[in-house]
Amino acid sequence: MMDEVVFIDGNEAVGWGALAADCDAFFGYPITPQNNITEWFAKEYPKRGRAFVQTSSETASINWLYGGASVGKRVITSTSSPGWALMQETLSHMANTEVPCVIVLVQRGGPGQGTTRHAQMDYTSATKGGGNGGYKNIVLGPYSAQEAHDLVQVAFYLADKYINPVIVLSDGIIGTTLETVTLKKLEFEKLPEKDWALRGKGRQKDKKRRVLTSAQGLVPTPRNPSFVALQNTLFEKHSTMEREEIRYETYQLEDADLVLVAYGYSARVSMEAMSQARGIGLKVGMIRPVTLWPFPYQQVKEQAKKGNKILVVEDSLGQMLMDVKMACDDGTEIGLVSCLDRHEVMEGGAIYPEKVLDKIRAMME
Amino acid sequence: MNDNKELVAGTPKIKINVPVPLAFCQGCQHGSATRVIWDSLEDLGLEDRIIWVGGVTCGTVSAFISDVDAIGPVPHGRAPDIASAMRRLSDKETIIITYQGDGDAIAIGTESLIQAAARAERITVFMVNNVNYGTTGGQMAPTTLIGQKTTTSPTGRGTNKEGFPINAAELVAVLGGTAYSARGSLTSPANYNKTKKYVKKALQKQIDDIGFSFVEILSACPANWGMPPVECLKWIDNTLTKQYPLGEFKDLDALV
Numbered sequence: 001m002m003d004e005v006v007f008i009d010g011n012e013a014v015g016w017g018a019l020a021a022d023c024d025a026f027f028g029y030p031i032t033p034q035n036n037i038t039e040w041f042a043k044e045y046p047k048r049g050r051a052f053v054q055t056s057s058e059t060a061s062i063n064w065l066y067g068g069a070s071v072g073k074r075v076i077t078s079t080s081s082p083g084w085a086l087m088q089e090t091l092s093h094m095a096n097t098e099v100p101c102v103i104v105l106v107q108r109g110g111p112g113q114g115t116t117r118h119a120q121m122d123y124t125s126a127t128k129g130g131g132n133g134g135y136k137n138i139v140l141g142p143y144s145a146q147e148a149h150d151l152v153q154v155a156f157y158l159a160d161k162y163i164n165p166v167i168v169l170s171d172g173i174i175g176t177t178l179e180t181v182t183l184k185k186l187e188f189e190k191l192p193e194k195d196w197a198l199r200g201k202g203r204q205k206d207k208k209r210r211v212l213t214s215a216q217g218l219v220p221t222p223r224n225p226s227f228v229a230l231q232n233t234l235f236e237k238h239s240t241m242e243r244e245e246i247r248y249e250t251y252q253l254e255d256a257d258l259v260l261v262a263y264g265y266s267a268r269v270s271m272e273a274m275s276q277a278r279g280i281g282l283k284v285g286m287i288r289p290v291t292l293w294p295f296p297y298q299q300v301k302e303q304a305k306k307g308n309k310i311l312v313v314e315d316s317l318g319q320m321l322m323d324v325k326m327a328c329d330d331g332t333e334i335g336l337v338s339c340l341d342r343h344e345v346m347e348g349g350a351i352y353p354e355k356v357l358d359k360i361r362a363m364m365e
Numbered sequence: 366m367n368d369n370k371e372l373v374a375g376t377p378k379i380k381i382n383v384p385v386p387l388a389f390c391q392g393c394q395h396g397s398a399t400r401v402i403w404d405s406l407e408d409l410g411l412e413d414r415i416i417w418v419g420g421v422t423c424g425t426v427s428a429f430i431s432d433v434d435a436i437g438p439v440p441h442g443r444a445p446d447i448a449s450a451m452r453r454l455s456d457k458e459t460i461i462i463t464y465q466g467d468g469d470a471i472a473i474g475t476e477s478l479i480q481a482a483a484r485a486e487r488i489t490v491f492m493v494n495n496v497n498y499g500t501t502g503g504q505m506a507p508t509t510l511i512g513q514k515t516t517t518s519p520t521g522r523g524t525n526k527e528g529f530p531i532n533a534a535e536l537v538a539v540l541g542g543t544a545y546s547a548r549g550s551l552t553s554p555a556n557y558n559k560t561k562k563y564v565k566k567a568l569q570k571q572i573d574d575i576g577f578s579f580v581e582i583l584s585a586c587p588a589n590w591g592m593p594p595v596e597c598l599k600w601i602d603n604t605l606t607k608q609y610p611l612g613e614f615k616d617l618d619a620l621v
C-alpha cells in the first residue's frame with residue numbers, strides 16, 4: 001500500500017505520528033500555539049477507540065501520563081512553554097520511577113505568560129532536566145512537519161527502550177506551518193514486554209505484585225536497593241543514551257570555513273542563509289542537532305578543531321550556545337544570531353535568513 | 366449482632382513485611398485506616414485486580430506493605446489524576462483506589478480531587494484526615510480546627526488569617542459525578558465496623574460502575590497532637606466530630 005501524502009502543519013503531524021506509533025492516549029490542556037494538537041486528538045482518537053481527555057491543567061496532564069504509563073500504555077501530551085513549566089515535578093517523578101512517556105513542547109516566547117507565538121526559549125529547561133534531582137531525558141528537535149511526524153514515532157520507541165520520558169521540542173513556526181507530509185509507520189527493533197506495568201497482581205504472569213515508586217533511593221526496589229544504586233542506574237542510563245542515541249544532520253561541511261549550528265525553525269532559516277552565502281562564494285556549512293540532548297558535541301568539536309568559525313542561530317538569548325561553547329576550545333570564534341536579531345520588534349518577529357547572512361558576512365569578510 | 370463486641374483481630378492476608386525504612390508512630394491510626402481498607406478488599410475479593418495509588422502522607426507506607434499492585438508516593442496531591450488515567454486505560458474489572466492524607470487531598474491536591482469527582486471517574490479515594498500535616502511535623506492543614514494549635518498556627522488557627530476548615534466529604538458530595546461520599550472514624554469497634562461498611566460501599570460503587578466514590582476517615586496523630594493515643598480517640602469523638610460529623614453524605618444508585 002502506498003503511504004498517504006497529506007498537506008498538514010507540524011502540530012497535526014504530531015497526531016498522525018502518535019497514531020502511527022500506536023499511542024494509546026492523549027491527555028492535554030489547551031495552550032497556544034499547540035491547540036490544534038489537542039483538537040486533533042479530540043477529533044481522531046475517540047472514534048478509533050483510543051483515549052482523549054482534556055485535563056484540568058498541565059500539572060494534571062503530566063500526572064495522567066504518569067498513571068497511563070504505569071499501567072503500561074503509550075501516552076502523550078503536548079503543551080507550550082508555561083504549561084511545560086507546570087510539568088517539571090512529575091517529569092522528575094517519572095524519571096525516578098522509570099516509566100516512559102512522550103511530551104511535545106511547542107515553544108513560545110517567554111519568560112512568563114510571554115507571547116503566544118514562536119520562540120526557542122525552553123531549550124535549557126528541556127535539555128538539562130527542568131525538574132528537581134538531575135535526571136536526563138532525550139530531546140528531539142524537528143525542523144519540519146515531516147520530521148515532527150517521524151520523530152514522535154522515534155520518541156515513543158526511545159521512551160520505551162530506556163523506560164524514560166522523551167521530549168519532542170518543536171516551536172510555534174514548525175507547529176503552524178503547512179507542509180506536505182508522508183504518513184508512514186516507521187519500523188523499530190522489537191522491545192521487551194512491559195513486565196513492570198501495574199495491572200492487578202492476579203493478572204501478572206508470575207502472580208506476584210508489581211510496585212512502582214518515585215521514591216527509588218529511599219524505598220528499596222529490586223532494581224535499586226539503595227540511593228547510590230539508583231544514582232548508578234541513572235548514570236548508566238544517561239551514559240548509554242549519550243553513547244548510542246546522538247542524532248544530527250550535516251550539510252556542506254567538506255569545504256566549510258564557517259559552520260552554522262541550528263535546530264527547529266532556526267535550522268530552516270539557516271539553510272536558506274547557507275545557500276545565499278554559497279551563492280556569493282562564502283563557504284558555509286551547517287550542523288543540525290536532531291537530538292538536543294544528547295547533544296552532538298563531537299561533531300561541533302571537530303569543526304572547531306579544524307579552525308572553522310561557528311555561528312549559532314537560535315530564537316532565544318543564547319541557550320544552545322552554551323552547548324556549542326562546551327564543545328569548542330577557547331580560541332574558536334563563535335557568533336550568535338539570537339532573538340535580538342528578529343526582523344521586527346513585536347511578537348510576530350522572527351529570525352530571517354537575511355540577518356543570518358549579515359552575521360555570516362561580518363564573521364567571514 | 367452487637368457491633369461493639371466484634372473485635373478487630375488477626376492479620377489480614379494482604380499484609381506483608383517488606384524492608385521499608387518507614388513506620389508509623391505509636392498510636393497512629395494510619396495503621397487502622399489501612400486495616401479497614403484491607404479487610405474490605407479481602408471481603409470483596411479484590412486483591413488480585415486492584416491497583417493502589419499511594420499519596421504523599423505518612424500512610425504512603427501502606428502501599429508497600431499491601432500485597433497488591435501499587436504505586437507511591439506519587440506527586441503530592443495528584444493521586445486522583447493518576448488513578449483516573451489508570452481507570453481510562455484499564456479494563457472494567459480493574460479496581461483503582463487512592464490512599465491520601467487530608468493535606469494531600471484537599472490542600473495541594475484540591476484540583477485533582479474535585480475534578481476527578483466532577484468527571485465521575487470510577488475510582489475510590491480514601492482521605493485519611495488527621496487535621497494536620499503529619500509527615501512534615503504537624504503543620505496546619507486546611508482541615509485544622511478553628512483555635513487548634515499547630516507548628517504553623519502556634520497561637521491557634523484563627524478564621525481571619527488562616528480561614529475556615531474544609532469539610533471534604535460534604536464538599537465532594539455536592540459534585541454531580543460523585544456516587545458516594547461518607548466520613549467514618551476508627552475510635553471503637555463499632556465505629557470501625559461502620560467505617561468498614563462505608564469503605565465497602567464506596568468500592569461497590571466503583572465495581573458497579575456508578576460514579577466517583579469517596580471516604581474520609583478521621584485518624585489520630587498522637588505525635589503531633591501532643592496527646593496520648595487514648596486521649597486522641599476521645600478528642601476525635603468529643604471534639605473533632607463536631608466539625609466533622611460521621612455518616613453518609615451521598616449514596617446514589619445512578620448519577621442524575
Ligand SMILES: Cc1ncc(C[n+]2csc(CCOP(=O)(O)OP(=O)(O)O)c2C)c(N)n1
Nearest residue numbers: 421422423441466467468469497498499500
Ligand atoms: C510538592 C511537595 N510539596 C511538599 C512536600 C512535603 N510534604 C510531604 S507530606 C506533606 C503533608 C502531608 O500531610 P497529609 O496529607 O495531611 O498526610 P499526613 O502526613 O498527615 O498523613 C508535605 C507538605 C512534598 N513531598 N511535595
Ligand code: SF4
Nearest residue numbers: 389390393423499586
Ligand atoms: S506523624 Fe502522625 S500521622 Fe504520621 S506516623 Fe506519626 S502519628 Fe501517624
